[in-house]
Amino acid sequence: MKKILKKLYNKTSVGRILIQKVIDLNVFYWTRIAADQRVIKRVYKESFGRPIDLENPKTLNEKINWLKLNDRTSLHTMCADKYAVRAYIEKNIGSEYLVPLLIHTQDPTKITKKNLPDSPCIIKTNHDSGGGYFVINKEEIDIFKIQSDLKIRLEKNYAHNITREWQYKNIPPLIIVESLLQTKEGAIPMDYKLHCFNGKVRMIQVDIGRGTKDHYRNWYSIDWKREPYKWSSKKENGKYTDPANFEVPAPKTLTKMIELSKVLAKPFCYVRVDWYDVDGKLYFGELTFHHDSGFAPILPSEWDLALGSELLLAKTQSQ
Template identity: 80%
Template sequence: MKKILKKLYTKTTLGRFLIQKGIDLNVFYWTRIVSDQKVIKRIYKESFGLPINLENPKTLNEKINWLKLNDRTPLHTICADKYAVRSYIEEKIGSKYLVPLFMHTKDPKEVNIKNLPNVPSIIKTNHDSGGGYFVNNKEELDIQSIQSNLKQRLQTNYYHKISREWQYKNIKPSIIVESLLQTMDGSIPMDYKLHCFNGKVRMIQVDIGRGTKEHYRNWYNTNWVREPYRWSSKKENGKYTDPASFEIPAPKTLNKMIELSHVLSKPFCYVRVDWYDVDGKLYFGELTFHHDSGYAPILPAVWDLTLGSELQLEKTKTL
């Protein structure tokens, strides 16, 4: 059947039209019609090969998916918004931890050579996930292409298209231009992701070589001792961000990261607090409520269950 459909799609105009319409209808059905719970059950089973237990979740990934459905507050939306979260950070720990902001706009055309700063910066949207445009020399940018891509991203609701993570649903899309953080030698700083359970840091994720084939992910506890599991994401080359064989030294700002993460995570059952250490100066990155959307296996699998047993689900609110 697949061979027949492929032949119809590639060889005939009518076949291509009808098959594409079928694909579009299927996408519309799964992104706009089907319930969040049904989508989560489907993707979870595709990811783990097992049905998810949402009635009595046990593993960390099951609990993360349970939280998608049962822990929904206006504060989640504010903190998932890369622009609005700045007010939360300023209120809780102070503006000195914020990455300098150059521009905030809803109009892609305002992102142009005239308005961009003359120092390295990053252009990104506030309402979705993924990287932005690194700007080292604005004169070399393909502005029209960037504006076109930003326009498309502003029209996309990340909740519907990808994740069914409720906190993204009501974010008003916009564009932000921030300072591009760089160390003294000109490199992109290491980022540290502190996973917090019930207001306390449980483990620390360190990504090395992001965006390259040599992307590794190490896991440490708060004493900077390596954790005995891997919780890896799939890279573009099909391989995974497994832990490196080498160690990464603890940052000098580790204790401050942990202290501030306790403050920022206090209202939430589970949240990942991201930080950048730039030559000893600490900058807040973002708050993430469902790491890898709860679809990345933790291996050995016993650790998914062990970590899940440590996360308590009592403190949740649903709109």
């Protein structure tokens, strides 16, 4: 049957149109109509090859997906908002950890070469997950393409996809421009992602060479010893962000990162707190509530279970 459909799609224009309509309807159903729990069950089984247990979750990935469905508060929405979270950071640890904000607007046409700073910056939206547009020299960018891309991003609701991360649903879309953090050598600083269980830092993720074919991901304990598992993401080239065969030195700000992460993580059952260390100066990155949407296997698999046993699911109330 697949061969017949493929032949119809590739060889006839009518077949291509009809099959594409079916594909579009299927995507629409799974992203906009199907119940969250049904979507999560389907995607989890595709990712792990086994059903998810949402009644009695045991592994870390099962518990992350359970939290998606059962731990929904206005504070999650605020902290997933890359603009609104700034108020949370300022209130709890101080504005000195915020990356300087240069522009915030709902209008893509306000992002012009005239309005952008002469210094390096990053342009992004506040309501989705993913990177932004790095601007080193504003005279070299295609500003009209960026405006067009931003318009498309503003119209999308990140909650309407197969990850079913509810916290993005009610974020008012916004464009923000921040200073681009760079080291004295002009390099993008290393980012450190502290995974917090029940208000305490459990492990630290270090991504090396992000955005390149040599993107590695090392895992460390809070006393900077290599963890015995990997929790990798798929790269654009089809390979994975597996750990490197070399070590990354602990940042000088490690103790401060851990202390501040505990403060920020206190209201949440599970959260990942991201930081940048720029030549010893610490900057907050973002808060992430469902690492890789709970669909990335932890290997060896017994560590998914072991880490899951350490995360206690508190009684929560959805809104």
